[in-house]
Amino acid sequence: MAEPLFTPEEQKKFDAGIAEILSHYPPERKSAGMLPALRLLQELKGWLPQDGLRLVAKQLEVTPERAYEVASFYVMYHLKKPGKYVVDVCTNLSCSLWGAEKMLAYLEDKLGLKAGEANEKFTLRETECLASCGTAPCLQINEDHHENLTKAKLDAILAKLP
Amino acid sequence: MASTAKAIEPVISAAWGKPQSWTLDSYRQRGGYDGLKKALEMAPAAIIDEVKKSNLRGRGGAGFPTGLKWSFVPKDSPKPKYLAVNGDESEPGTFKDRYILENDPHMMLEGIAIASYALGVHTAYVYLRGEFKFQAQRTQAAIDEAYKAGIFGKKMMGKDYELNCYLVRGAGAYICGEETALLESLEGKKGWPRLKPPFPAVVGLFGCPTVVNNVETLASVPSILAKGADWYAKLGTDKSGGTHLVCLSGSVNRPGVYELPMQTTLLELIHDDKYGQGMPKGRKVKAVIPGGSSAPVLGADELDVAVEFEALKVKQTMAGSGGVIVMDDATCMVRSLWRVARFYAEESCGQCTPCREGTPWQTRLLRKIEEGRGEPGDIDMLSNVAASIAPYPPIGLGNTICALGDAAALPTHSFLMRFRDEFEAHIREKCCPFGDKPWGSYGDWS
Ligand SMILES: Cc1cc2nc3c(=O)[nH]c(=O)nc-3n(C[C@H](O)[C@H](O)[C@H](O)COP(=O)(O)O)c2cc1C
Ligand code: SF4
Numbered sequence: 001m002a003e004p005l006f007t008p009e010e011q012k013k014f015d016a017g018i019a020e021i022l023s024h025y026p027p028e029r030k031s032a033g034m035l036p037a038l039r040l041l042q043e044l045k046g047w048l049p050q051d052g053l054r055l056v057a058k059q060l061e062v063t064p065e066r067a068y069e070v071a072s073f074y075v076m077y078h079l080k081k082p083g084k085y086v087v088d089v090c091t092n093l094s095c096s097l098w099g100a101e102k103m104l105a106y107l108e109d110k111l112g113l114k115a116g117e118a119n120e121k122f123t124l125r126e127t128e129c130l131a132s133c134g135t136a137p138c139l140q141i142n143e144d145h146h147e148n149l150t151k152a153k154l155d156a157i158l159a160k161l162p
Numbered sequence: 163m164a165s166t167a168k169a170i171e172p173v174i175s176a177a178w179g180k181p182q183s184w185t186l187d188s189y190r191q192r193g194g195y196d197g198l199k200k201a202l203e204m205a206p207a208a209i210i211d212e213v214k215k216s217n218l219r220g221r222g223g224a225g226f227p228t229g230l231k232w233s234f235v236p237k238d239s240p241k242p243k244y245l246a247v248n249g250d251e252s253e254p255g256t257f258k259d260r261y262i263l264e265n266d267p268h269m270m271l272e273g274i275a276i277a278s279y280a281l282g283v284h285t286a287y288v289y290l291r292g293e294f295k296f297q298a299q300r301t302q303a304a305i306d307e308a309y310k311a312g313i314f315g316k317k318m319m320g321k322d323y324e325l326n327c328y329l330v331r332g333a334g335a336y337i338c339g340e341e342t343a344l345l346e347s348l349e350g351k352k353g354w355p356r357l358k359p360p361f362p363a364v365v366g367l368f369g370c371p372t373v374v375n376n377v378e379t380l381a382s383v384p385s386i387l388a389k390g391a392d393w394y395a396k397l398g399t400d401k402s403g404g405t406h407l408v409c410l411s412g413s414v415n416r417p418g419v420y421e422l423p424m425q426t427t428l429l430e431l432i433h434d435d436k437y438g439q440g441m442p443k444g445r446k447v448k449a450v451i452p453g454g455s456s457a458p459v460l461g462a463d464e465l466d467v468a469v470e471f472e473a474l475k476v477k478q479t480m481a482g483s484g485g486v487i488v489m490d491d492a493t494c495m496v497r498s499l500w501r502v503a504r505f506y507a508e509e510s511c512g513q514c515t516p517c518r519e520g521t522p523w524q525t526r527l528l529r530k531i532e533e534g535r536g537e538p539g540d541i542d543m544l545s546n547v548a549a550s551i552a553p554y555p556p557i558g559l560g561n562t563i564c565a566l567g568d569a570a571a572l573p574t575h576s577f578l579m580r581f582r583d584e585f586e587a588h589i590r591e592k593c594c595p596f597g598d599k600p601w602g603s604y605g606d607w608s
């Protein structure tokens with residue numbers, strides 16, 4: 001038999017989370033909870049496995065295809081298991097005017113990955129404006145935001161990642 | 163330049179940076195929720211009139227008069243009504259709403275309460291871009307405080323008026339800032355903009371009347387109620403009331419968010435000691451995008467213009483989302499436009515052919531020119547591709563369902579109009595004249 005998707009602990013969190021999400025919408029609009037439900041699943045598993053998508057779809061009373069369609073539209077959802085740390089570097093205009101492309105090149109070198117590639121530990125991606133243009137350059141590591149980055153600051157942040 | 167620009171008492175940013183400014187206690191000590199208290203003693207229609215009189219215009223991009231938008235919501239609809247707060251803040255160059263959410267979320271929540279009471283809304287959704295993790299925590303904590311204090315929930319400050327307010331986080335899609343895509347996303351779908359009309363005020367969330375307002379727009383409402391529409395209107399110009407947040411970024415000495423009177427010019431914003439503190443040493447301005455990356459670019463000789471809807475419209479550009487991006491004379495215009503074009507290609511939702519096909523086409527042509535492979539005819543081709551998405555000068559909506567098409571085409575048109583020489587030089591010299599330093603004086607990194 002296939003391994004269950006959730007540990008009992010995770011299952012509890014998932015059920016409570018879904019109940020909370022559904023309470024925010026009219027009862028006949030369960031499907032509106034799709035984005036928060038996918039976020040919940042990703043918080044529990046680190047990504048969105050197929051079984052999980054099916055489970056979310058069932059809870060929201062939509063087809064699994066619909067869950068997949070939404071999951072694949074938004075860049076923050078991971079349909080494949082990413083590295084332990086997802087590093088999103090903004091290279092949009094204001095950040096590039098403060099060295100973002102150079103910072104990305106440094107990271108590619110340091111992590112041994114090209115933007116768009118992943119290994120066990122890191123997924124490195126180029127991303128669009130993160131609303132940090134006045135404190136450029138910036139990046140996010142697993143959704144934690146870092147700004148006003150210098151080489152020294154970035155090295156210190158990376159060194160702290162277990 | 164020394165400080166000569168007219169200064170103002172900040173309305174929105176007054177508490178930023180003060181200890182605990184994000185808490186209900188701090189907000190109350192500053193007169194917070196006094197506007198709501200006043201509003202609850204007024205008839206809903208009178209509140210809408212007050213907001214109309216204030217000349218408040220939307221801060222999300224389009225500058226639509228807020229009171230007027232509110233008045234489009236049908237009064238006798240049997241359906242529930244909704245308020246959707248637009249905190250998607252993804253327009254490149256824009257980073258103001260995040261500071262409201264971080265520093266003073268109750269100011270926005272009070273705006274939500276006032277708007278909801280005036281409109282007969284009992285459910286409000288605050289939609290924040292997915293990347294705003296910290297901002298979402300701050301906002302949720304403030305919402306929780308507001309429930310506990312009896313502002314949200316079954317009663318509103320003692321009055322029999324139920325309002326529920328829910329935070330929803332997006333998941334990384336610029337297009338969800340477009341109001342109908344935002345509604346689709348709130349309904350749990352991919353962010354595909356809807357054809358308008360019908361407008362959201364009539365057919366919005368779940369098919370019900372819905373007002374979509376930007377975070378800063380709503381944060382501007384409490385002071386209008388507390389201090390009066392006349393006071394607010396007088397802070398601004400004839401057609402646009404109040405003060406507004408402007409985001410300054412790019413090749414300038416002191417980037418940041420500044421609260422400005424409507425009359426402040428781009429020159430003042432860039433050079434004044436209170437604001438940008440001028441250009442990097444030995445450098446001059448080459449180009450300025452005045453309202454987020456979707457706004458047509460201006461040249462160095464066009465900057466004596468107020469950073470404000472009407473004044474910028476005269477220059478065939480726009481105040482948009484308040485994102486002012488400065489490029490100095492060591493910046494490559496082809497490289498800059500290429501990066502902007504890539505953004506729109508990346509973020510197009512793919513529904514309309516001109517946008518889906520045109521945005522990557524622009525990007526490929528720009529890359530080719532920047533990499534020194536450009537051929538005679540490429541510039542005209544680029545111009546034609548942009549025109550097939552949306553014509554220039556702008557005549558309202560171009561050939562697409564939503565304004566992302568226009569946003570993708572306008573930069574191309576305006577860069578080519580003002581900096582065509584530089585594009586031609588790339589083709590003639592078969593390389594980028596800026597070599598491996600295309601990003602201006604601050605473009606290095608160490
Ligand atoms: C492509 C696109 C992206 C947009 N992004 C945002 C955004 O991030 N935040 C925002 O408030 N408005 C954004 N808007 C404008 C909204 O459609 C809408 O006009 C605005 O939220 C209305 O609020 P307001 O009247 O208070 O300005 C965007 C529009 C377009 C066409
Ligand atoms: S203009 Fe572009 S983003 Fe807007 S609906 Fe059409 S394809 Fe989608």
Ligand code: FES
Pocket residue numbers: 090091092093094095096128129130131132133136138254255256
């Ligand atoms: S351009 Fe990088 S955060 Fe805006």
